[in-house]
Amino acid sequence: MLLIIMLTLISGPHPLLQEQALRRPLPCWTIDGSDHPENPVDILHYDLAIEVFRDIQEIYGITGITMTSAGTTVSDIRLDLRQLTVDSVWDATGDLAFHQQDDSLFITLSSPLAPADTAELFVAYGGFPYHESWGGFWFHPYITYHIGVGIYTPGQCMGKCMFPCWDFQNDKATYDFHITCPDTLYAVANGDSAGVDYEAGKATFHWTFDQPLPTYLVTMAVGEYAVLHDSTDSRIYYYVYEWEIDDALGSFTNVDLMLANLESLYGPYPWDCRFSLVETPNGDMEHTSAIAHWANAVNGNNYWDWLIAHEMTHHWWGCCVSHADWQSIWLKESFATYGEALWMETYGEDEYTEYMVQSIMIPYLNSGELFPVAYPETPAQIFSYTTYEKAASVLHMLRYVLGDQDFFDSMNWLFQQHMYGLITNQDFHDAVEYVTGEDIDWFMDTWIYDWGYPVYDITSSWTGTLDAWELTVELSQVQTTGPVFEMPLEFLVQGVSQDTLVTMWNDSAYQAQSYQVSFEPVDVVFDPYSHILCGNVLTGIEGPSSPPGGLGTVHLGPNPCRGSATVIWPGTENWDLTVTVYDMSGRTCLRGRLVPGERTLDVSSLPPATYLLDIRGEGSTRQSARLVVLE
Ligand SMILES: [Zn+2]
Incomplete structure (x- = not known):
C-alpha cells in the first residue's frame, strides 16, 4: 500500500490584508549607505519645547541637547533635521556658528569638547514639518501627531522631522517634553506626565522619559483626547478621541492581560513609566510607552487585539533591546509578530497553532518571497513578509527544536544581556548557544542566512x-x-x-x-x-508555476498616481494577474485582470484617496500593496 501524504490547509480571505499593506508600502530607494556611522558625541538628553500651530500647520521649537564626547576631542557636530529652518544656536557662552545643508545641521562648538566633558547647547527652529505617506509629522484635521519611522524615507528614522537630533538608534538618550497648544486640546508624549501650565488660552504639557531611547521611538500627539485609565492595571492609560470613549472601552478589555502575559514571558515591563495607547489616524507604531494606535482599530470589539499584542511586544523587543541596523529588523519584528501568536496561546494551544498557520505562515508562503531573513536588500524587503512572518515562524520553529524551557530561557538571557542596548544576529545566535550549550549553526545557517x-x-x-x-x-x-x-x-x-x-x-x-x-x-x-x-x-507539493528564482516584491508606479498605475511584479511577467482594489474601510472598489504584456491598471474611476491592492498571480501567490490616487 502506498499513499502520498498531503497537508492541505486552504487559505481563507486574508484577515490581515489591511495591516499587511499598511506596514508594507512601496519604497523606491536603496538602503546602501543609509546607515549612520558612529556618532562622535554621545547625546545624553534632549529637552524639547515645541509649540503647535494647527491653523498654519507649523511648529516652532527649542531643543536643548546635553552631550558628552564619545571618545575623541570634538569641535564640530552634525545633527539631522529635515525641512525645518534653524533660527539660532547658542550655549552658555553665547551664539554658535551653524549652517544647514540638506537634512544636516552643522554646529561649531564654542570650545572643543574633550573626552568625558559634557556640553549643553540649544537650537531654535521652526516651519512646516515633513511627513511621507506613513512616517513624519502630521497635521490631521483634528489630531497633530508624529510617527517616528519612515517607510519611504532612507534611513527610516524620522525624529529629524520633529527636532534636531542624531537620528539613528546607535545613540540613545533621555527626554523632556514641553508641548504648547490651545488650552482646549490635550498633548501626550513618551513617558509620564509632569504637569500642565495654562496661560493666555494656551496649555503647555510637560512629559518626561528618563530611560535611554532612540529617536525613532519618540512621539507626541495633540488633539481632543479623552484620558482613560485602566481599572485593573494602574500603569495603563488610553488617549482616545473624545467621541470614541465607548468604542475604546469595548476594544481595550484585554490590554491588562496582554501586559501580564508578556511580563510572564520576558520579565517585568522594562520602562519606569506608564504604558499607553494613543489613538491616531494612520496605523500602529510602537513609540515607547505611547503607542500610536490606529483609529479604525478602536471599534468597540477585540478584533484588533493581535495588533496591540504586536506593538506591546516591541516594548521588550525593539524599544528596549534594539536592532543594530535596519537590515537586522527581523530581530524586533520576529518577536512582535510572534507576540501576536503568543497572545493567542493564552486562549489555548489550538488557537496558537491556528494563528501561526493562518496568519503568519500562509501569508509568508503566499508572498512568493524567498530572500534570506538576514539579508533584506531593498526597503521593500525590510518591511516584508520575510522579516515579519518568516522570522516569526523561525522563532516558532526554534521553540519546537529547543523546547519551551530552553527557548524562553535563551530569549530571556538575550534580553537581559542587552537591555537598553543593541543586538545583532550574532548576539541572538550566541545567546541560544550559551544557554543551551548546543551548536545551532545548522538551524541559523539555513533559516536565517539562507534562502527559501x-x-x-x-x-x-x-x-x-x-x-x-x-x-x-x-x-x-x-x-x-x-x-x-x-x-x-x-x-x-x-x-x-x-x-x-x-x-x-x-x-x-x-x-x-x-x-x-x-x-x-x-x-x-x-x-x-x-x-x-x-x-x-499550502499545497503538499511545490506548485509548478513558481519561477526558479522566486518572485520579487510588487511595485506600483507612479505612486501616488493620476488615472492609472503600472503594476510591476518581478517573476510574474508571463502570468495573468488578478487585482482587487479596496478602500481603507475594506470595501471593494475595483477588480480587474492584467494579462501578460499589459500591466497598466486604470484607476480613473476612483476618487482621490489611499487604496489597498490585493494582487494574485498563479497558484496561490499573492501580494498586497498600497496605492495613493490623486485628483
Ligand atoms: Zn512591528
Missing part, C-alpha cells in the same frame, strides 16, 4: 501482521531554491483506534526511515502540530 523554505515530497508504506508492523517513510526535499534544511520532522501514525508519533531527524535531500508499530496504520500525517514552515502547509 523546504518543500517535502513524502510517501509512506507499511507491511506486517496483527501487532507487528513496519512503517517506512520516504522523504525528499524538492524545493528549487534554498539549501537542504535540517529539521526534526514528526509523523502521526494513525490506526483504527490508536495512534503514535514518530520522528525523523531529516538532514539530507532524500531520506528513508523505518519504524516498528504495534498496530496497523491507516494513515500517516506529516507535521501534525504545524511546527515546520514548509511549502506543504
